[in-house]
């Protein structure tokens with residue numbers, strides 16, 4: 519599932535290839551793609567036709583394409599891709615929507631094998647679509663308030679990893695980057711948020727930002743063939759992962775063997791030496 523660095527990589531690709539261009543024709547090729555747009559697919563197409571795309575925006579894992587005061591929201595779900603290319607290329611069976619532009623140049627296609635992704639229109643949503651307003655700012659946004667985050671985090675009385683995955687507290691972090699950030703900050707994933715010191719939170723936020731910056735630099739993490747850039751390339755941050763998906767391998771910092779533990783139907787990877795398990799953890 520794409521996390522912030524993957525979505526940011528797509529955002530910057532769209533900024534380069536789509537921003538400033540005008541939608542000519544919008545085709546929705548699968549009923550599920552517009553399921554969150556309650557007025558229906560025809561209404562969505564009509565709302566976008568002839569509109570010029572502004573600067574592409576993102577919060578956490580959500581992307582939106584401003585058109586005037588309004589916006590087109592694109593949620594990639596588990597496997598969604600936004601790909602730009604020659605408008606004459608054949609339509610693959612997983613293309614759910616196709617956007618042609620008034621300049622006749624490369625088109626934009628929303629490709630989604632598993633159909634968890636979706637598109638919707640937000641009237642007046644250019645700055646921040648109302649459907650996204652409940653999502654907390656992500657740590658790369660200028661509006662992210664570290665003191666406020668720290669206060670809300672310590673009031674939660676939950677495990678630190680569970681809190682990092684809570685998009686109403688901080689957005690953009692999923693399983694991969696949570697494990698990597700906790701490793702960098704030397705914090706076990708089950709540490710209770712109420713037992714964290716202010717310096718722990720500062721170190722953790724610093725670690726999240728560092729991991730995000732490195733991952734964006736590498737074009738994100740491509741764990742399967744489904745996550746791609748707008749030009750179809752893959753990211754290569756998976757080569758730089760310290761703990762995620764590496765059970766039994768040596769910790770890059772101390773050499774101890776990385777362990778995998780069950781966590782919320784998924785896994786958590788950590789170093790038993792750098793990230794000692796708390797005596798009384800919280801899940």
Ligand SMILES: [Zn+2]
Nearest residue numbers: 769772789792
């Ligand atoms: Zn270690």
